[in-house]
Every structure is written in C-alpha cells, then in structure tokens.
Amino acid sequence: MIDGVVLTPLRRIADDRGAVMHMLRVDSPVFQQFGEIYFSSVHPGKIKAWHYHHRMSLNYAVPVGRINFVLFDPRPHSLTHGQVQEIALGDDDYALVSVPPGLWTGFQCVGGETALVANCATLAHDPSEGERKDHDDPSIPYVWRERP
Numbered sequence: 001m002i003d004g005v006v007l008t009p010l011r012r013i014a015d016d017r018g019a020v021m022h023m024l025r026v027d028s029p030v031f032q033q034f035g036e037i038y039f040s041s042v043h044p045g046k047i048k049a050w051h052y053h054h055r056m057s058l059n060y061a062v063p064v065g066r067i068n069f070v071l072f073d074p075r076p077h078s079l080t081h082g083q084v085q086e087i088a089l090g091d092d093d094y095a096l097v098s099v100p101p102g103l104w105t106g107f108q109c110v111g112g113e114t115a116l117v118a119n120c121a122t123l124a125h126d127p128s129e130g131e132r133k134d135h136d137d138p139s140i141p142y143v144w145r146e147r148p
C-alpha cells in the first residue's frame with residue numbers, strides 16, 4: 001500500500017428491499033475532520049484522472065458500480081516514492097479508501113454500469129488547492145485500460 005493510504009472494509013447490509021452501506025463515522029480511526037461530501041459519477045470505460053490535492057485528504061467509497069482506483073506517489077521523501085497502486089472499489093468489494101494529500105489519484109469505471117464515487121473530504125472543495133494532469137500525462141507511469 002502507498003504510504004499513508006488506508007483501506008477500511010465497510011459493511012453492506014442487504015435485504016430484500018435494498019441495502020444499507022456504511023461509509024465514515026466520527027469514531028472511525030481514519031476520520032480527521034469534515035469538509036464536504038460530494039459524489040462523482042463515471043460512465044463505463046471513462047477515466048477521471050489525474051487529480052492532486054495539496055491539503056485535502058480524500059475518503060472514497062463506491063456504493064454503485066465498480067472502479068479501478070489508481071494512485072501515484074510523487075512525494076520525494078516517501079517510503080513508496082514513485083510507486084503506482086491499483087485498488088478495486090465497488091458495491092461488490094465495498095470499502096473506504098483514505099488518501100492523504102500529496103498523491104496523484106484517478107479512476108476508471110470498470111464493468112457495464114455507471115459508477116458513483118462518494119468523497120467525504122476533509123476540506124470543502126477549493127479549486128486553488130488542487131491540480132490536474134491529463135489521464136495520459138507521461139510523468140505518471142500508468143497506462144489505463146483500453147476504453148470502449
């Protein structure tokens with residue numbers, strides 16, 4: 001796992017009416033502070049990458065559909081400097097991934113259903129706090145799956 005990233009399995013309590021899906025509680029070891037919750041949908045095969053945050057920590061869960069979540073560690077003094085990691089997230093592999101600032105992240109919808117990514121972030125969205133690169137930027141050593 002990239003240094004500082006935490007993957008926490010989450011409960012999905014299903015019955016014949018639907019399901020309750022946990023995400024983040026104030027007494028969780030990964031809870032820091034509340035900034036904003038938002039949801040990002042991504043259609044089958046589509047990529048949303050790359051995102052970088054200077055100060056915001058992310059807490060992602062995917063209650064609908066499935067994504068391949070990818071992280072790249074550019075931090076010069078990190079134990080995992082230069083590493084790339086893929087994490088499968090989705091309603092059938094339901095978990096919370098907590099990501100510190102300073103990493104490049106992105107995701108691709110895998111499977112045939114539009115996926116919904118929930119982010120319970122430690123700060124309210126502030127465009128000046130983030131950076132973007134194209135999904136195929138050569139400075140990040142990762143090749144996304146072919147898109148339909």
Ligand SMILES: Cc1cn([C@H]2C[C@H](O)[C@@H](COP(=O)(O)OP(=O)(O)O[C@H]3O[C@H](C)C(=O)[C@H](O)[C@H]3O)O2)c(=O)[nH]c1=O
Pocket residue numbers: 038039040041048049051058117118119125
């Ligand atoms: C998050 C946000 C976005 N926007 C605007 C900015 C753009 O014009 C448009 C799409 O934003 P973006 O391209 O950043 O969307 P995603 O690629 O889905 O990424 C967003 O959702 C993933 C999960 C992340 O973690 C990102 O930090 C977050 O920005 O919505 C706003 O006006 N307010 C907001 O709070």
